Structures are given as C-alpha cells and as structure tokens.
Amino acid sequence: MTALTAIKNRTSYRGTYTNETVPREALIKIMEAGLAAPSGCNKQTASLIAVDNPELLGKLRGVIGPLEPSDTAPAMICVLTQQIIAYRDRCFSVHDYSAAIENMLIAAVELGYETCWYEGRITDVDKIGRKMADVLGVPDDYELVCFLPIGVAAQPISHPEKKPFGERAWFNGFKNI
Amino acid sequence: MTALTAIKNRTSYRGTYTNETVPREALIKIMEAGLAAPSGCNKQTASLIAVDNPELLGKLRGVIGPLEPSDTAPAMICVLTQQIIAYRDRCFSVHDYSAAIENMLIAAVELGYETCWYEGRITDVDKIGRKMADVLGVPDDYELVCFLPIGVAAQPISHPEKKPFGERAWFNGFKNI
DSSP states (O other): OBHHHHHHHOOBOOSOBOSOOOOHHHHHHHHHHHHTSOOGGGOOOEEEEEEOOHHHHHHHHHHHOOOHHHHTOSEEEEEEEOOOOOBTTBOOHHHHHHHHHHHHHHHHHHTTOBBOOBOTTTSSTTOHHHHHHHHTTOOTTSEEEEEEEEBOBSSOOOOOOOOOGGGTEEESSTTOO | OBHHHHHHHOOBOOSOBOSOOOOHHHHHHHHHHHHTSOOGGGOOOEEEEEEOOHHHHHHHHHHHOOOHHHHTOSEEEEEEEOOOOOBTTBOOHHHHHHHHHHHHHHHHHHTTOBBOOBOTTTSSTTOHHHHHHHHTTOOTTSEEEEEEEEBOBSSOOOOOOOOOGGGTEEESSTTOO
C-alpha cells in the first residue's frame, strides 16, 4: 500500500475487533514507525509500551473504564512522553508524540489493522493515564498520554465527514483558492 | 513506495534544493494528506497555505531571515492553527497540526520531495510566524506555526542518529524488552 493510500484509508476506528491476535513482528513494525517520527531538536521525548498480555490488558481496561468496542482489541500501544527542553525554553513533547502516533496509525493501516487515538479520556482530571502508568510500572517522570487499541476490524470502517479542501487549504494567500 | 518505507525514509532535510518546480498537483496531494490527519473531536483546527509564487516566497524569506539551504526551495507549505475547544475545556490544536504535518512529510517523501518541519524558529519571542501571516493576509484568529520548504534535494540525504529501539519501546511493562 502506498503511503498516500494508507494516509487516506486511516480512520479513527471505534468498532469491535476480531479475536485475531497481532503478531509481535507487526507490533514492532508499528512501534518502529512511531519512533521514526521527527522530534524537536531530535530529543526523542516519546516512548512506547505495547501490551498483548491478556491479563495486563484486562487490568488496563479496569482503570480505563468501559469502552466497549476498543475492549475487544487483542493489543494496545501506550504512548509515554517526557518533558525535555529542546530549544531555548521550549519543550516539543506534544508535537513529538503526535507525530509518532500519526506514524503508528498509518503503519497499522498498511499492515491490515485498525486503531484509534485515545487521549482526552485518559489525560483528563480523572488522571486515568497515571493509573495506567502505575499498572505498567512507569515512573513519575514519564506521562502516559495516549493508547491505541490494535487489531483487525470486525465491523465496517467509516470516515467522518471533513470540510472540503478549499475551506482548509489555499495557494499564495489566505483563502486564495 | 509503501507507507512503512516512506516513514523510514523521511528525514529533516536541511540541504539545498534543485530549481525543479513542484507542480500544483503534487502540492495538492501533499496538502490532501495533511488534511486527512485525525483531529481531536474532528475539529479540523489545522489549515494550510502552499506558496509557489517566487515574489511571495521572497517576501516570506525576508521576514523569516537567513535560512540559506531552505531558501532554495521552490515551494513552501505554511501551517495555520485555530484555537477551537474540542472536549470539555481541551483544545487539541497542537496535536492536530502535528499529525497533519507528519502526514505531509510522509506524502512529500513518497512523491520524491524533501522537506523539514520548521516551527521553533517562527513561534519564538520574535513572532516571525505573525509577520509571515501578515504577508499572506491571515487574520488574527489563525496562528501560523510552521512552514515546510518543499523541493527536490540537491544534496545527499542523511538521517540523525536515534536511540536504539529497546531504549524507547517495550512490551507489557516499562523497560520490559
């Protein structure tokens, strides 16, 4: 699959997954794609933990709370970030892990899997990300900011409606089509 | 080129560019890839302006200041963001435009171009991004946060050294290889 096709086919899948497991080779390829993303001043602030142990998945789901479709995924990748200054007083950790996540979403599609970027739910006032980090033994200087369920879709894939190209992309000036 | 190959080949290119122009069709494909990225609650906070008009490129470079290698690029894509609340009181604009940028970097590689994510330089205290926005007629409720020079590399491509996989990616627990 070409990169452009994978980018176009990627969607935030919120349906159920089949019980087909995700081989370690595939999880490694997806994580390698994530780590290949650029980072501000090459600080590489993003780290990853793939979870494919059913018992551990169950514990994580216990702290995430009911999220039924994604609960059926046979694997999950958790995204960690570190606050490291890159340039003057700037830290680009959000940029870094966002680029890493996007790469993983695209890689998953190419390999035949679906996934979804879950972040707001676990970085909210409830601090679910910290509880997930505790389950995985993640120390306090790392923040767990996102998880991606990974598996084979059991339901049809859909794409949300987006604004037309001309409402968001222009040439040589603002709103100049 | 497969998505995994494009992801692996992508690098932050800081060399000079040939004088080969970038066709509109290619700029459109790259921007379509950017707009295909997910956004928090589908708020689509990122917008894009491709610049291929030489006079306008000159004006933008006048406010960016000397950046000699990238100055040779025949085109540039500027990334705009809007602060739109997505979820409770959260705005995911940085996530949204970072994912869009990453898609564009990958798409550019697939199409035979090189580019580089320039952000810190223009979002600093000097507010160069605002000056660029003024050149392009961008209103105050949009922030110009990044530009990507686009062109054909005239010099060899290199990849920065990255930490080994096992220092950033683990299975079923922190630092568990």
